[in-house]
Amino acid sequence: VHGGEGSLTFTGGLPDLGSTLLVNLEGVFRVSGEKERYVKDLQVRGGTLMFDDAGIVHMNAKGDASVPATKWQVGGTGVEASAPARMIAKGNSCLIANVPAGGTQQKGGLRIEETASQGAILEVYSGAAVTNTIHVGENTNTRGAVYQHGGEVYNSSVNNNDAYCGCEHGSYGYYGLYDGKFFFRSLFACNYYADSTGIFEQRG
Numbered sequence: 001v002h003g004g005e006g007s008l009t010f011t012g013g014l015p016d017l018g019s020t021l022l023v024n025l026e027g028v029f030r031v032s033g034e035k036e037r038y039v040k041d042l043q044v045r046g047g048t049l050m051f052d053d054a055g056i057v058h059m060n061a062k063g064d065a066s067v068p069a070t071k072w073q074v075g076g077t078g079v080e081a082s083a084p085a086r087m088i089a090k091g092n093s094c095l096i097a098n099v100p101a102g103g104t105q106q107k108g109g110l111r112i113e114e115t116a117s118q119g120a121i122l123e124v125y126s127g128a129a130v131t132n133t134i135h136v137g138e139n140t141n142t143r144g145a146v147y148q149h150g151g152e153v154y155n156s157s158v159n160n161n162d163a164y165c166g167c168e169h170g171s172y173g174y175y176g177l178y179d180g181k182f183f184f185r186s187l188f189a190c191n192y193y194a195d196s197t198g199i200f201e202q203r204g
Contacts, residue, residue, distance in 0.1 A: 032054055
């Protein structure tokens with residue numbers, strides 16, 4: 001729990017727990033140190049979680065080589081706040097999920113969505129890489145946005161767990177590809193239902 005203003009920098013290893021809840025009320029919680037870390041079922045409920053020269057961060061428990069139903073989520077409180085929950089990947093930071101030999105991705109994925117009006121945000125910058133099934137504002141009445149200013153994003157999906165940008169009724173998803181590289185396997189659907197909004201904008 002980080003409840004103060006300003007920023008808190010964490011350079012150590014993370015405990016290899018089954019799940020992690022980050023309650024960051026204000027400021028920035030910065031993970032750095034270029035270590036190898038394992039985090040399953042992460043939720044960022046407020047403030048900013050920044051991976052800055054963080055090394056390799058596995059989106060699964062240590063020693064689990066299977067394809068678990070992991071879930072990382074930015075947002076998800078349903079509580080109005082002055083600013084959106086935010087996750088940033090920059091520098092030498094590689095956020096990866098288990099990918100089986102077939103090249104498809106596990107269920108769960110990385111969700112950027114919030115039912116409260118402030119929404120939720122993921123930012124990716126030069127030097128960073130993210131691979132997972134990425135859902136942006138997928139569920140009913142959620143809002144989410146991804147701003148990719150560089151780096152590489154590998155958006156994968158498996159079977160009936162397709163990746164969405166604005167899917168369920170009343171949802172809003174935005175993906176801005178301003179620079180860097182974006183790859184996707186299988187379906188990345190925008191504006192799935194008629195009363196949803198899904199935007200993919202490529203500028204770079």
